[in-house]
Amino acid sequence: MKKITIISSTAVPLPIENIDTDQITPARFLKGTTKEGFGEILFHDWRFDHEGKPMKDFILNDPKYKGKILVAGKNFGCGSSREHAAWSLKDYGFQVVVSSFFADIFKSNALNNFLLPVTVSELFLQDLFYAIEEKSDVKIEIDLPNQHIRVPSHRMMEAFEISTYKKMCLMEGFDDIGYLLSMQKKTKTFELKRTNDYSLTGRL
Amino acid sequence: MPKTLFEKIWNEHLVAQEEGFPNVLFIDAHFIHEVTTPQAFDGLKQRGISVHSPHRTWATADHNVPTIDQHLPIKDLLSRKQVELLEKNCEDFGIELFGLGHPWQGIVHVIGPELGVTKPGMTIVCGDSHTSTHGAFGSIAFGIGTSEVEQVLASQTILQQKPKTMKIEINGKLQKGVTAKDLILYIISKISSHGGTGYFVEFAGEAIRNLSMEGRMTVCNMSIEMGARGGMIAPDETTYQYMKGREFMPKGNEWHKAVAYWKTLPTDEGAEYDRVELFDATVIEPMITYGTNPGMGVSINESIPRASDYKSDSDKNQLIKSLNYMGLKDGQKMIGQKVDYVFFGSCTNSRIEDFREAAKILKGRTKAKNITAILVPGSTQVLKQARKEGLDRVFEEAGFDLRSAGCSACLGFNEDKIPRGKYCVSTSNRNFEGRQGPGAKTMLVSPLTAAATAITGVVTDPREFI
Numbered sequence: 001m002k003k004i005t006i007i008s009s010t011a012v013p014l015p016i017e018n019i020d021t022d023q024i025t026p027a028r029f030l031k032g033t034t035k036e037g038f039g040e041i042l043f044h045d046w047r048f049d050h051e052g053k054p055m056k057d058f059i060l061n062d063p064k065y066k067g068k069i070l071v072a073g074k075n076f077g078c079g080s081s082r083e084h085a086a087w088s089l090k091d092y093g094f095q096v097v098v099s100s101f102f103a104d105i106f107k108s109n110a111l112n113n114f115l116l117p118v119t120v121s122e123l124f125l126q127d128l129f130y131a132i133e134e135k136s137d138v139k140i141e142i143d144l145p146n147q148h149i150r151v152p153s154h155r156m157m158e159a160f161e162i163s164t165y166k167k168m169c170l171m172e173g174f175d176d177i178g179y180l181l182s183m184q185k186k187t188k189t190f191e192l193k194r195t196n197d198y199s200l201t202g203r204l
Numbered sequence: 205m206p207k208t209l210f211e212k213i214w215n216e217h218l219v220a221q222e223e224g225f226p227n228v229l230f231i232d233a234h235f236i237h238e239v240t241t242p243q244a245f246d247g248l249k250q251r252g253i254s255v256h257s258p259h260r261t262w263a264t265a266d267h268n269v270p271t272i273d274q275h276l277p278i279k280d281l282l283s284r285k286q287v288e289l290l291e292k293n294c295e296d297f298g299i300e301l302f303g304l305g306h307p308w309q310g311i312v313h314v315i316g317p318e319l320g321v322t323k324p325g326m327t328i329v330c331g332d333s334h335t336s337t338h339g340a341f342g343s344i345a346f347g348i349g350t351s352e353v354e355q356v357l358a359s360q361t362i363l364q365q366k367p368k369t370m371k372i373e374i375n376g377k378l379q380k381g382v383t384a385k386d387l388i389l390y391i392i393s394k395i396s397s398h399g400g401t402g403y404f405v406e407f408a409g410e411a412i413r414n415l416s417m418e419g420r421m422t423v424c425n426m427s428i429e430m431g432a433r434g435g436m437i438a439p440d441e442t443t444y445q446y447m448k449g450r451e452f453m454p455k456g457n458e459w460h461k462a463v464a465y466w467k468t469l470p471t472d473e474g475a476e477y478d479r480v481e482l483f484d485a486t487v488i489e490p491m492i493t494y495g496t497n498p499g500m501g502v503s504i505n506e507s508i509p510r511a512s513d514y515k516s517d518s519d520k521n522q523l524i525k526s527l528n529y530m531g532l533k534d535g536q537k538m539i540g541q542k543v544d545y546v547f548f549g550s551c552t553n554s555r556i557e558d559f560r561e562a563a564k565i566l567k568g569r570t571k572a573k574n575i576t577a578i579l580v581p582g583s584t585q586v587l588k589q590a591r592k593e594g595l596d597r598v599f600e601e602a603g604f605d606l607r608s609a610g611c612s613a614c615l616g617f618n619e620d621k622i623p624r625g626k627y628c629v630s631t632s633n634r635n636f637e638g639r640q641g642p643g644a645k646t647m648l649v650s651p652l653t654a655a656a657t658a659i660t661g662v663v664t665d666p667r668e669f670i
Contacts, residue, residue, distance in 0.1 A: 020636045031268070033242035033285065045642055165224060177358055180359040183359070191230070194230075201452055
């Protein structure tokens, strides 16, 4: 995966709360067997009418707004665990999602796909929406090494949290499997020493 | 130091805990289905590695499967491809599959407990958010993404930050006609659809202890709908009674040894949680949702909140947006709202007990003319049992369409979709926009409310029929 350090881009605002993964990637489009091509169905039922024509009032169809950063209302990515939501945002071209709150499973799916979820305060999020509304091509800078998000033109800045481990993964291009496989000796020892394991009854 | 049920199981499964890294947790059982695994198996192939523990991996096909003519090849080519790919991957990696045509096939969260795979004290994951269902047995069970499915296939471990713990205690007895589904919809309406995020919940209290295992599964199933990582309930006599004798349960002396161990699991006296929420079961009434997330629910005799009731703009906007989609008005009564479809099914309410309860109301009655009623069992075994008990005749005489097992119209992955603009009273778990099909309008209820509504054709308090 492509390493992440500093991302500077314009943004797409989506000031809606509780955007669930059924909106990001409706279930009927999850029949693919690879990770590619899901960008086409991103927000499908908000983006297209039932004849497949683009809905004029949806933000992704407004040429004024584009960029690598999606700014969305709180509790983004709730609902189903489908990783297709992260694949589809990534495939569409987003590298960062900014919100005041992320659902747990979406957040780990995003991180596992090098799509950076940036959690900001509710106040900062509102200011961010105002800034984009005021000037659609306002530049937003996400600095992962220093863990801050800035809007230089508006002198806005806020620090964000990320686990030390995940930050290292994103900056170095590592994924979890490498680490887990390096732990295999410990896993083996764990399995050998294990007591009270009734999970395999009737299976072996 | 006194420990919670959650902490005991978590600690028991810790493989490694290195400075600066999340915990490495051993996974006892990994359930897999056709939708969230193709890319994970692909990953293994690309890395040239095998499945670490095929015998700890349990596979079934549920999301894509048709519920009519299940013995015929799947008509939808993409669905067929996904199911066939699961068959191939299971064969390539040595995993036993309870696929289409197998007597044990069904929704992954229904068959796990039914077969006795799900037991107290286990760690269980699946690429499906409703994995929390298995927590009803006193296990740590949670949904994961496809990258994590690949991690578990590759290593039988997962990297996890330890979540915070929350106890939700529900004291008092539920009223007659009020079910586990109403209880959990009530809690979510109070805590909100994101109020549990970051927490692993333990449900406790008299109302929980009085629930059957089916009821407990319904409660834990929907803990994800308040954003919680998972939900769990301490095992007790009800748990052991349900489990004893099932296919993958220990037998004879092993059973007694296992029960002795499981009895050590419940939370110790004095153990602390990061957060505690208390509820009174006696005030809960049958619930129904009016909006587009499971937190937007009211007692069936209440009205939809008014936009003017809310202080914050964001809550107001959410209500207006939801009601606009639902075609409902703020301040409107839910009772008497016209309904077009009634859907019985999903990993929340498709177990034999749900069907028995519904049959009590439906027996000797017929559905209203304006209603299309579909009943989809959670597993092939549930269907078999329903037939054995003669419930199939009750449903058929009531004008219900009894189908074969699968996820079906809970998410409209297969051809079972609620048409655009139609209202569906559903026993499933999510009322998101388009969840049951593009433009479908979902109202979540208990099996009893669904049965009562099917009879009258409008939203109805089930207590009228009890």
